[in-house]
Amino acid sequence: MPRSQSTSERSTSSQQTNPSRWQGAGWPAFVSSLKDVAVIEDAPMRGTFATDAGGTSYGMPHGVVIARSAAQISALLKAAQAHRVPVTVRGGGLTTEGESVAFGGVLLDMTGMSKCLFIDPQKLEVRVEAGIFWASLAEHLRRQGMDYLSAPLNLTSSVGGTLGVGGIDVNSARFGCSADQALALQVVTPTGEIVECSDEANPELFRRVILGYGQFGVITEATLRIRRYTPIRMRYYYYASLRTAIEDLQMLDREQAADYTGILTMMDAAINLLVAFDSGEREAAFDAKWHSRVRGMGEAAFSARAFLSYLVRPWRWGEALFLRDRKRQLFPEFRRPEHTRDGKMEDRSVVFSRAVWKFWGGRQMVIPDLATSSAKFAEAVERGNAVCKRFFPRYTLYCVGIRLREEHRPHYEMSCIPPDAAGWAYGCEFEPMIGDGTWSRDHLQSFKNAIYDIGVEMGASYYRFGGMMKGYVRRVFGDPLVDRHLAMKRAADPAMILNRDVIF
Ligand SMILES: Cc1cc2nc3c(=O)[nH]c(=O)nc-3n(C[C@H](O)[C@H](O)[C@H](O)COP(=O)(O)OP(=O)(O)OC[C@H]3O[C@@H](n4cnc5c(N)ncnc54)[C@H](O)[C@@H]3O)c2cc1C
Structure with missing residues (x-):
């Protein structure tokens, strides 16, 4: 059950809602102008695309077009410009803020x-x-x-x-x-x-x-x-401190000591630094030079430490039981025999994807995130962690580094890469474990706002800054930058039809 919100939470959160629906002016003329582009208008098909992976944003397109070729999409967009009909593009629909949801107009399904x-x-x-x-x-x-x-x-x-x-x-x-x-x-x-x-x-x-x-x-x-292709060798280090785990993650990334790194937590009670290698040679080099500098513990030592710590804190035994049960269910998933050969993981995307949907997925998913420079990251995660604790009893943090492109190949400036990042940027996703639980939309939005407010204060960026979170676009990027990009958008898209409600 959601806990009731404090007055301050309610008053400080500006609750973003879905954009207003495009009312369909000129739709029949638009559809009949599209001679070689099939527009599917029946309700069951349109309903398939009513929401995204987040399950909190709902919209209904007037029609669905299954992408078939660049020429077909070209004809669609030319007609959409002429008739001022919005077109929303969708791949897997794994956005969580409604960025791939059509609030009227055409839903262009790229999976064709x-x-x-x-x-x-x-x-x-x-x-x-x-x-x-x-x-x-x-x-x-x-x-x-x-x-x-x-x-x-x-x-x-x-x-x-x-x-x-x-x-x-x-x-x-x-x-x-x-x-x-x-x-x-x-x-x-x-x-x-x-x-x-x-x-x-x-x-x-x-x-x-x-x-x-x-x-x-x-x-x-x-x-x-x-x-x-190489199968990967995984290993895990356990921490009780977010900051220590992040420092170790960043040290390993800086030194390129491992081929894969990331932090996955169960609240801030069990913090797991995963490290993996593409070859035995890389793993041996890690053991020779870096293993002793990693401050995380092995599984047995961490379990013993956690047991002793919970023993003298009976008011936290509920959490201890949750961690124990979670570990028993989750860990075998990463070592399933059909995905493991000679101690190596055969297909990380299958293994992780199964685990993500099985243990974190649900009817509703909110995954607000913060993307910062290396220097700001530990503070951002600690502050976000405190927000998670205020809003949800159970949550996960997922932290990962992003190596930046060289200077002469700059990133698009209005993106998830924060402006002050150099060398690496870091991202953390704050994911409440909602499961089959029911939380009010207001509570979920307040939580996202509280995380995003940290980003504004710290001069960070976000992976998911569009859709329901687009109220933060100007606050985080500033008016001059956004206005410049809005002008570019208007020049490129005079009728503002393509993904019109996502950013601007
Ligand atoms: C459970 C879960 C786990 C996730 N894990 C990760 C992760 O590990 N790493 C990560 O990076 N992300 C992750 N995400 C976020 C998600 O995977 C990314 O947003 C995803 O890669 C988007 O791909 P998609 O095909 O689903 O895009 P969509 O959600 O369909 O679209 C994303 C945006 O791009 C636009 N778009 C779609 N296709 C096109 C196209 N062909 N041309 C132009 N615009 C287009 C859409 O309009 C929309 O605005 C996760 C999300 C969920 C729900």
Whole structure:
């Protein structure tokens, strides 16, 4: 049951709601102008897309278009400009703030374009249609002994949707975010031009589209860097202090001591630094040089310490039992025999995705986050942790580093990468364990606001700054920057039809 909110929580939170619905002016004329584009208008199909993974934002498109080709999307966007009909693009729909929900107009379902077009193992490149899910791409690649570089730990996120928002993996501290592996894109601009872009060709558009939250074009194809596939060797260190775990995480990232790093917690009671390697040689080098500098404990030592600590605190035995039960259910999931061979994890995205949905997923999911420079990160996580404690009895923190691109390949400035980050940026997701519980929308929004307020105070950024959280866009990026981008958006999208309610 949700606890009642204090007056101060209620009064300080400005409750963002869904954008107003587009009322459908000119819809029939728009649909009849689309000769070669099928628009599905029946209610059950439209209802399929009524919400996103967050389950708190609901909208209904007037019609659904299944993406088939860049030419078809071009025709759709040209007609949408002429008739001023909003078009919302959707890949896997794994947003949590309604950024892939259509509040009227067209819902463009990109999963209709999900082919792997070619794999070049010599050049270490793959070309895909943008609606392909990462898990499906992994299947194609592994038949040839290849792998993607980094992708969300989630089976049903698409390449296009991920390149638009970032994409963080437990190896992002080495390889950067998923968007960094994009070498070239085919984009349909909001006015319907089909453009190939990269750092060399149309670089302005390229930089605006990756990390640009779908404002400046629909990504229809992507060329991505790939690498040889390796199963991974995982190990875990346990901490009772968030700050110590974060310092160790950042030390390992700075030294490139491991191939995969991240922190996953059960509240702030059991803090787990995961470290993993692509090869026995990398693991041996870690053991020789870094293992002794990591201050985390092994599982047995941490369990014994926790047992003693809870023994003298009977008022916390409920938490102790929760941790014990959670550990018993969760840990075998990471060591399932069908995903383990010779002590190595065969497919991290499958393993993590299963665990995420099984242990953190639910009808409603709120995952507010903070993205900061390395120096600000520990404070941001500690402050966010205090907010979690105020709002929910059970929650998880997930922290990971992102290696930044070199100076001459700058990120799109209005993105999840904070402006003062150098070398690495760090992100933390604050995820209450809602499960089958029911929390009021007001409570969930107050919680997100309290986390995002920290970001404003600290000069941070967010992975999910659009949709229901877009009230923070101006507060965190400032008016001059937002106005500049709004002007660019207006120039690129005169009728403001593409993903119109996501950012501006
Ligand atoms: C349980 C859970 C776990 C998650 N774990 C991770 C994680 O480990 N790492 C991580 O980085 N993220 C994670 N996320 C966030 C989510 O995975 C990312 O937002 C995701 O990669 C988005 O992909 P998608 O295909 O679902 O995009 P969507 O949600 O469909 O779309 C995202 C945005 O991009 C736009 N868009 C979609 N496709 C296109 C396109 N082709 N062209 C232009 N714009 C487009 C949409 O309009 C929307 O604004 C998680 C989310 C959930 C719910």
